Amino acid sequence: MADQQLVPWAHGATRLGDDLTRFALWAPDAKRVSVVFDDGEVLAMSAEADGWYVAESDCSAGTAYRYEIDGELQVPDPASRAQQSDVHSASVVVDHQSYPWRQAQWQGRPWHEAVIYEVHVGLMGGFEGVAKQLPRLAALGITAIELMPIAEFPGDRNWGYDGVLPYAPEHAYGTPDQLKALIDTAHGHGLMVILDVVYNHFGPDGNFLGQYAKGFFRHDKHTPWGDAIDFRRPQVREFFIGNALMWLFDYRFDGLRFDAVHAIEDPDFLQEMARRIRKATPSGRHIWLNLENEHNEAHLLQQGFDAQWNDDGHNALHVLLTGEHEAYYAEYAEDTTAKLARCLGEGFVYQGHTTTQGVARGEPSGHLHPSSFVLFLQNHDQIGNRAFGERLVQLCPEPALRAATTLLLASPMIPLMFMGDEWGASEPFQFFTSFHGELAEAVRNGRRAEFKAFNAFQDPHLREKIPDPNAPATFEASRPAFEDFAKHQRGPWVELYLHLLTLRRRELFHRLAGSRSLGVTVLGDKAVSAKWRLRDATVWQIDLNLGEQPVPAQLPFETYHLFDSRGPGAPLESSSVLPGYTALVSLIPADAPEAAHE
Template sequence: MPLRTLETWPHGAIMLDAQHTRFALWAPDAFYVSVELEDGKSIPMLSQADGWFEVEIKCPAGTRYRFNIDGERDVPDPASRAQASDVHGWSLVVDPLAYHWRQSNWQGRPWHEAVIYELHVGALGGYAAVEQHLPRLAELGVTAIELMPLAQFPGERNWGYDGVLPYAPHTSYGTPEQLKHLIDSAHEHGLAVILDVVYNHFGPDGNYLGQYAASFFQEDVHTPWGAGIDFERREVRDFFLDNALMWLLEYRFDGLRLDAVHAIDNPGFLQELAQRVRQQVDSGRHVWLMLENELNQASLLKHDFDAQWNDDFHNVLHVLLTGETDAYYSDFAQDPTAKLARCLGEGFIYQGDTTRHGHTRGEPSAHLPPSAFVAFLQNHDQIGNRALGERLHQLCSPQALEAATALLLLSPMIPLMFMGDEANAPEPFLFFTDHHGELAEAVREGRRNEFADFAAFHDPERRERIPDPNALSTFEQSMPTLPDAAHLQLYRELLRLRHRHIVPHLPGSVALGASVLGDSAVSARWRLGNGSVLHIDLNLSATALPHPASPHVLFQTPANHGAQLPPYSARVTLSPAGEHP
């Protein structure tokens, strides 16, 4: 297949030069399509093979346009590069070359150097406001920021997973040029930038594709969001493949995190996406591809993708730290200590095992390197999918959290933190949307009914107290402040140790196994690429355990254990190559 360029992407409005734009729309159910311009001009599009309509016209950047289907309805461009206002209004012609890059020689960072900071652009105030945080994140030891989805969604505020125009960065965060400026500035600080993309569904408001391209979807395939997307169709595949390439080539993102790929019933699409990206990106450039995948498909991590978000790591640690076993945590309630040991020694906990629903989940993963797993104590999901959005530091003892943080930041897995973790931000991160009318009511009631299985919300009256996702106050409560300098020091010290002693030797690392020391206590070892052995002992119980002292302690909390592993503690040792730990 030929390489894609700005001129050969088929979907949407592509500028050919400063004054001319090519418009293309796949509308197999339409008889007639025209481009409607805000100045009143209507230009018929030429019918092409396989349901395509296309036309080239004199049309500069900034022009407002939309498509008209069969003279009956106006719709936005599904591949709009920007919207003038909301998802229902005018699309904008965008010049992809208008921004002049300052860091034009940036080639990214190797994957093993990744320390990821996930953030929500809106909750931090937009692209320009996020830029203000870059110096402190770089100084802290973060090497990459990950932006929650940016695709244009209905309303002014949303987590981003209700996007309906995947090519258009949301207008409330800033312009496409401001997004590029943020990425450029991040590169200036040595920070890679990852984008969370949603290719498994469209949001519930503003998606018009079904009105003129019904075959974009498979009505006989059901997902939590409606009919599945038909990835067997070439036009549909290219719509998403070209979107991934746009973010990586035009915006110069350094990586993508693919949301909930277990809802994409087409592994061939995932493999093609990875292969297309590797073909298109310059060979000297580092580009990262990550998955969120409940199926724990280790096979996708062998060649095609760099890593998977390891929910198993979070889930079992959450059970051990908080004692909560409601809903999906019940899969980790039985013998959680042994499950944590398996996670540290083999990557996934569920490797073909049966879940609470009676389904098998996962594939064997012990053959994969530790860097194939992105570990986290919490992320947007695990905080925001709580009814009241509490953060982990509000749910467990500070000593236990400090020990777990040492495990997170010093294990050979790739660590991820969520905005505010580093400062024990007191604000919740709630689920927020900006829907209206019947949809707003459905989302509000649906949100509250989600928690009927949680013991604390069996009572319908208590569920009524769950914040309304559509209320502006729900969003405003989720905007974090970062006041806790003392907690920042913990992250700064752990990341200093990681970058100095662990990161340089991560390539070639292998897990040497993990064992149970006692209730809520484990010991795990890894051989790093230089032959040294990293050893982490973790005790999340209230009981001290006898444990041999070591002359090679890299970090411990609390300090000066001696021959003991105190309650709620971690000890990290690094033994030189050839010396038994």
């Protein structure tokens, strides 16, 4: 399929001038469509080829409107750029050219400098609340914030993956201009901003597409959320490609994270989208495109995408830290240390290997650069999909978590952390929504039913204690104590993050381009030694022991050691023993004997 705009109209309300707006709706199942303005004016739309309805009006930015289908059904614009309030309210015309950018010359930063901090905007107090946290995050050494999905969803509380109006920023978080101000402010602090987008499904409340554009969906293909989106249709492709371009160029996001692309039923849509984005990007500007993809399709990371969230790495580390091995962790319960070694040396653990379900998963990934993989110990999924949303500080020994955090922040892979990790936050991150009626009841019961297979939740009375996603208290309990951060500023976790991110900026940033793995050695149960050849031929080595007992090792000369997770002054008994719960980071000069060995 040619890499060009696939349809003659841009979806939604497009500003053509100071007082002229074009409305375009793809409604192939409608017989007639009108624009109904909040002042009562009705504007008939002309029927164009291939199911399009189009009209132009002399209305200005800020005008509220709905579409009326066949004189009966009034709906918001599926490509609404803003909503008056919720998903069921009127849509609002937005002028994306009117915001006065202060950091207009910002070009972004190279991908190998990414240190990502994932946040839920609502829990941080909306767009303005996130902006207040930016100075301390930049001072800590964070270089990018990643926003969980912000597309308009039902109610005021949601993870964001139930969005139904992908073009409209969630009204409870702020206005389009407040979102732009957040991004503008971040750029002023040298921070990139990534947005998590959901192109694999729409939420269950407020999506009317099936009533006038049934062709948006495939009724022969199904996902966990219902009928699959039909990316074979050019109008559907353009809806999502136009959305990606809007976030990147109208809002000036520095990158996108594409949620669960394994649920996108189309063989080449992702490549088409990446090509369109790259073609539209001016020379010199850095834009990052990241995937979440259970299929571990390594070829996509050479076809326009920069990196993939590495669930394999997280799952192996989580099993080693906590001993948990139920549900999806069962795939990592056997030979866990060897699986971690494969991850550190080659990227994915599953590279065509057969799962316990007898299914081959993944593609070879050892040829890819370490920065093709986003590594994490926690994120919204891995905390929030637990029944009670506990964090690792409550699930494993603190010295082991310090060692794993050292690996996370010192590895040549791209590190990602979740809000609150940097001070060892103990507040949970729970699953929350703000549905009502039968849908609320279905979500509540479904959430509790998810855990029936776990041994700990065989007792139905215990399952009843799982927090109700729709209760405001569930949302409030998930809010990290940002206002109390001052008391943690010189605490042990903050000191650990500050030291390691300073080390990463000073020693790794300028050496990461062109780096490659020199292999990983299993030292013993829960212990590995990993080496990478860096750009200047030096060797970066991490010796990791997540177990309590010491293991035999061949540690580099003490003069090469840059960091010990146990803290300054912690003694090493010998160069042939790695203590328990320890991560040791070393930089070996290119002319040293250890660096010559591969």
